[in-house]
Amino acid sequence: MLEKLLWILGRRPPLDFALATVPQAAVARPRITYESVKEMIEDFSVVLGVPKYRTSKPKKVTRKFSFSRLLQPIDNLVTCPSCSNIHPSDSICDKCYEKVRSVTNEIKKKMMEYNPYVGDKQDKEIFVKFKGEEIEKDEVVNGKRVIELEKRATELV
Amino acid sequence: MLRRSLGSLRSFSSKCKSEPQTASKSSNTIRKEANLVGHIAAFPEIYPDFLQSPVWNRRNALKEELERRDMLERRMNIDIPEFYVGSIVAVTSSDSNLGAKEHRFVGICIRREKEGLHHQFTLRNTIEGIGVEIMYDLYNPTIKKIETLKLEKRLDSDLSYLIDALPEYSTFDFHMEPLAHPAGTPIPINETKVKLKPAPWTRRWEIFGCAGIEDSWSGATPWFKRKLQKTKVNDYEKYDLVAAYREGSTLEHEVAVQKQIQKFENERHAAGLTRRRILRSAAAAK
Amino acid sequence: MSSATLPRIGVTIGHVAQKLKTGGIEPSRRARLEVLRRIVTRCVREERVELKWNRAVEARPYLERLIQLGVERGPLDEYTAEMMEWWLPERDLIVKMHEVIVPRFAEIQSPYTSLYRLPPKRLQQFIQNKREFWKRYDIGILEIDKNPFPPVLSENSAKNEESPNLLNLLLTDALKNNLEK
Numbered sequence: 001m002l003e004k005l006l007w008i009l010g011r012r013p014p015l016d017f018a019l020a021t022v023p024q025a026a027v028a029r030p031r032i033t034y035e036s037v038k039e040m041i042e043d044f045s046v047v048l049g050v051p052k053y054r055t056s057k058p059k060k061v062t063r064k065f066s067f068s069r070l071l072q073p074i075d076n077l078v079t080c081p082s083c084s085n086i087h088p089s090d091s092i093c094d095k096c097y098e099k100v101r102s103v104t105n106e107i108k109k110k111m112m113e114y115n116p117y118v119g120d121k122q123d124k125e126i127f128v129k130f131k132g133e134e135i136e137k138d139e140v141v142n143g144k145r146v147i148e149l150e151k152r153a154t155e156l157v
Numbered sequence: 158m159l160r161r162s163l164g165s166l167r168s169f170s171s172k173c174k175s176e177p178q179t180a181s182k183s184s185n186t187i188r189k190e191a192n193l194v195g196h197i198a199a200f201p202e203i204y205p206d207f208l209q210s211p212v213w214n215r216r217n218a219l220k221e222e223l224e225r226r227d228m229l230e231r232r233m234n235i236d237i238p239e240f241y242v243g244s245i246v247a248v249t250s251s252d253s254n255l256g257a258k259e260h261r262f263v264g265i266c267i268r269r270e271k272e273g274l275h276h277q278f279t280l281r282n283t284i285e286g287i288g289v290e291i292m293y294d295l296y297n298p299t300i301k302k303i304e305t306l307k308l309e310k311r312l313d314s315d316l317s318y319l320i321d322a323l324p325e326y327s328t329f330d331f332h333m334e335p336l337a338h339p340a341g342t343p344i345p346i347n348e349t350k351v352k353l354k355p356a357p358w359t360r361r362w363e364i365f366g367c368a369g370i371e372d373s374w375s376g377a378t379p380w381f382k383r384k385l386q387k388t389k390v391n392d393y394e395k396y397d398l399v400a401a402y403r404e405g406s407t408l409e410h411e412v413a414v415q416k417q418i419q420k421f422e423n424e425r426h427a428a429g430l431t432r433r434r435i436l437r438s439a440a441a442a443k
Numbered sequence: 444m445s446s447a448t449l450p451r452i453g454v455t456i457g458h459v460a461q462k463l464k465t466g467g468i469e470p471s472r473r474a475r476l477e478v479l480r481r482i483v484t485r486c487v488r489e490e491r492v493e494l495k496w497n498r499a500v501e502a503r504p505y506l507e508r509l510i511q512l513g514v515e516r517g518p519l520d521e522y523t524a525e526m527m528e529w530w531l532p533e534r535d536l537i538v539k540m541h542e543v544i545v546p547r548f549a550e551i552q553s554p555y556t557s558l559y560r561l562p563p564k565r566l567q568q569f570i571q572n573k574r575e576f577w578k579r580y581d582i583g584i585l586e587i588d589k590n591p592f593p594p595v596l597s598e599n600s601a602k603n604e605e606s607p608n609l610l611n612l613l614l615t616d617a618l619k620n621n622l623e624k
Contacts, residue, residue, distance in 0.1 A: 082597075091560040092177060097584075097595060104491055104592045111591070112489075116535040122488075123542045126591035147591070177596070178454065179557040180588035184550050187450045188515075198447045213458035393473055396529045398508040399456060408450040 206276035243311030267316035453553035491586035499583035513545035
């Protein structure tokens with residue numbers, strides 16, 4: 001029994017693509033040149049692998065637009081070194097920026113407190129002074145417009 | 158190069174890779190360099206052939222460099238004087254079909270276009286009542302001589318409208334004596350405003366806003382006046398700073414080209430072959 | 444000297460103008476300029492603004508050029524004055540431009556602005572209060588340099604980015620020294 005099985009396995013054709021040839025008794029030996037295309041097709045004793053059934057539309061559409069095609073994997077994620085937030089590598093960390101944004105908005109609110117319609121101007125640089133901070137020297141300010149925030153620097157950042 | 162190696166170094170350590178486009182910290186060196194080279198302020202007007210193409214995908218550093226070398230070589234063989242749109246120029250070119258084997262044409266320069274070896278300028282004159290415009294390639298080897306008879310500018314940088322103006326505005330004497338321009342004085346601007354012939358014209362001059370035309374609006378035909386509401390009046394285009402930047406030239410390019418011209422001149426002068434100068438500006442001369 | 448050619452703008456500029464969504468204005472080249480004008484005006488007034496990424500990229504060179512005009516030609520130049528008047532329709536902003544922003548960059552090369560990108564934000568939206576859908580926004584932060592606000596990228600985070608590896612530290616320092624030279 002085992003011998004027979006081995007014999008079958010041994011006789012099996014190799015697992016590979018091959019042309020299925022149909023032997024024709026009429027042709028004595030293979031011809032290399034043909035007179036016309038028609039002759040060639042008639043002589044060509046080869047069956048090509050073609051689909052047996054038409055592929056349905058849903059199958060085609062699924063192949064083209066299935067979820068695995070539409071959703072792209074994000075492979076550029078990095079970890080922020082200071083807050084361990086995960087963000088794309090081409091952008092800055094949004095968690096860190098949230099803090100910056102809150103301070104920026106506080107300063108902006110104060111900065112915008114001027115009325116251009118009565119002749120007020122933003123004609124000076126701005127010096128930001130947090131609550132509890134002391135200005136040691138006047139040279140630091142040097143004619144700048146001082147904006148005093150109601151919060152301490154530690155509270156905000 | 159260094160910047161790239163820094164970037165790769167950073168990605169080597171598994172930290173945040175983001176590289177935003179931040180403001181520069183380096184000091185402004187190009188202005189100092191321009192002063193050092195003695196940059197000619199009117200460079201784009203005097204040397205429109207040395208500028209880059211306004212179409213960015215036609216700019217090619219190698220092609221420009223090779224063309225520039227050929228242009229400089231040619232400028233060593235023929236004296237190409239400074240002239241502007243509005244100057245009166247005489248061109249002598251060789252013509253094998255003529256008895257004298259050469260042909261001299263005098264006219265007002267109405268256009269200067271294209272960059273590099275393909276630079277063209279057009280002269281216009283009226284001969285026996287017929288307007289004649291001849292377009293010359295500046296680097297055409299059959300040109301024997303170019304003379305500036307009168308160095309001046311007009312109110313516009315393109316005088317194509319002279320084709321629709323009365324013939325008296327583009328009539329110049331062929332036997333005109335060259336007028337010398339006093340060195341070091343600014344180029345005079347001729348503020349004549351031309352009168353156009355009655356419409357139809359070759360182009361709708363009333364919508365171009367040419368400063369050198371006297372009252373183009375009343376000359377336009379009613380049909381075109383009515384059509385003006387449909388056409389786009391694009392006088393706001395001049396505020397598009399970046400569009401102007403795309404078409405204009407940059408100081409970096411001009412300084413680099415001027416340096417190259419100076420180097421070329423010095424090499425030739427040192428070899429003792431010629432004393433001809435390429436780089437000169439009548440307004441900036443000392 | 445006043446009408447001399449300007450140096451390059453130090454930021455990336457595409458070879459054609461990009462279309463921008465113009466909201467209530469009928470789309471045209473004029474409308475695009477109006478949108479950019481709003482952004483530039485807001486940027487000069489507030490010095491740091493959050494915008495849609497594509498608008499920030501498109502408006503940045505305009506802002507750069509305007510500052511460059513102020514730096515290179517000064518307030519007395521005719522062309523500069525005309526451009527400032529159009530791009531900054533509010534009078535106090537022209538004063539701010541010439542007296543505050545331009546002196547900051549008197550000796551500095553372009554670019555004068557920074558552009559940071561935030562991670563894309565997804566926000567829920569509804570069609571006729573019924574069908575929900577999620578919209579993705581790419582946000583950029585456009586700022587004029589040397590502003591009074593705390594830096595977007597803090598020095599702390601920059602320090603943390605350095606590798607603890609000794610070889611890397613030495614190499615980074617050597618490269619930095621070389622760049623400074």
